[in-house]
Amino acid sequence: MAVSKVPQNDVILLTGDMNAKVGTNNLNNERAMGRHGCGDRNNNGERLVDFCMSNNLIIGGTIFPHKNIHKLTWQSPDGRTINQIDHIIINGKWRRSLQDVRAYRGADAYSDHYLIAATIKLKLKKLIPQGHWQKKLDIAKLQHPKKNKEFVLELRNRFSTLEASCEIEEEPSKWNAIKTIYSETAQKVLGFKQKGANEWISANTWLKIEERKELKAKLLNIKSQRLLEKTKMSYKNKDREVKRSARKDKRVFVEHLASEAEKAAAYGNLGTVYKITKRLCGRCTNQTTHVMDKNGNICTSESEQAARWVQHFQEILNLPEPEQPANITTTEDILEINTNPPDSAEVKAAIQTLKSGKACDIDAIHAEMLKADILTSTRVL
Structure with a gap:
């Protein structure tokens, strides 16, 4: 049985339409249900109660006192029969974490079942953050000629002002000034990437949804047949109408994403094309690999993971001394190595060989920012 294979410390939640009426009588079944059920128990209810007793589960909808309209979850199409057949079940170890279970008749959904919701409170282990998330610059805008020209113009103006002031003398101060100019220029012209999903439901669809909610509230209060x-x-x-309008908005949203991908491909921004393709395919989550010890067990705590990494690198990097020393032959030819500072041509060649689309260093200067105006970058670096 699947329930018996779940670890004891895990939270088990069974939800859905059980088609089981458990009733109000909980005699000899106090561990599986409370006294606040509805109606009389049927055959499916007997099976459900026996199942919960055998696996230390509790039927959440029977342990909280509510009005019947907040416990009954299904109404027949003719409106004459109403029962409590949808349940939320939790394992007994986490009974105290279940704060409330009730039905919401006003939920706007075209169904003969009412929405049933549970409030669960879990006490999780507090993790100390190791650092704040750094905002990412929208470097992809440099692919557009207009933004690229605006960035280059702002960059040249700032460096010309800095050179005219003659405030740079020492190397550390010079580098800090260069880093500040690149960072502030990118923030002003390019801005940061905006997180979060785009809103694809139109205002017209939201208006129809509000109208449907009003009809739902009116439907619950009508007495005349x-x-x-x-x-x-x-x-x-x-x-x-709501579903038809939502499908139309979805098509428009997908077409908009496709046009953005086409424009990004025209500018050679394959990173944006890849992200949009993943979003259209529904694979937007970043999967992380677990850290395991030598026996194949997952390291859950941060201390265990850190110790495992230390052990791994000690085994990889700390190799024993070779049994035979290396036979290095000396040559009388002296290599002529130029140890002078690089000239402008060498700096320009080094900037041109930088790969685009790579993560920046701690200085937050991307390769695209240096290559946007390679003449200025060569002159100041």
Whole structure:
């Protein structure tokens, strides 16, 4: 059985339409349910209670006192029968973490089942952050000629002002000034990358959703059978309009992403093309590899992972001394190595060989920023 294979310290949550009425009588079943169920128990309810008793599980909807309208989860299409057949079940070890379970009749969903939600409070281990996330510059904008020209112009103006002031004398001060100019220019012209998903649902669709919510609230308060049937039909039609409008917005959003990918490909920005392709394919999560010890067990704590890395590099880098010394033959030819500072041509060649699309160093100066105006970069470096 799948439940028996779950580790005891893990949280087990079983949710869904069980089609089981457990009732209010919890005699001899106190470990599996409370006294706040609804109706009478049926055959599926008996099986569910026995299953929970055997696996130390608790039916959450029966242990919190609520009004019946906040416990009943299903209503028949004719509106005459209403039962509690949807459940949220948790294992007994985490019973205290379950704060509340109730049904929400006002949830805007075209279904004969009501939304049932649980409030769970877990106490997690506090992790001390090792550093703050650094904002990333939007370097991809340098691919556009207009932004590239604006960046070069701002960069030259700042360096001309700095040279005119003659404030740079020592090497550390000179490098700090160069780094500051590149960083501030990039922040002003390029800006930072914006995180978060783009909103693809249009205002028209949100308006239709609000109208559907109003019909849902009206549907719950109607007593007349004739008005109830009329409102149900209106709600059904409005639900179709919402879904049709949402599908249209989704198509427009996908076409917009495709056009952005096409423009990025035209500028040679393959990184953006790759990210958009992953987003369209639904594979946006970054997977991380677990750190394992020699026996194949996962190292969970930070201290265990750090110790495992230390052990790994000690085994890889600390090799024993060779048994035979290296036979190095000396030559009388003296190599002529130029130890003078590099000239402008060598600096320019080094900047041109830098690879684009790579992560920057701690100075936050990307290779694209140096190659945007290679003449200025050669002169100041």
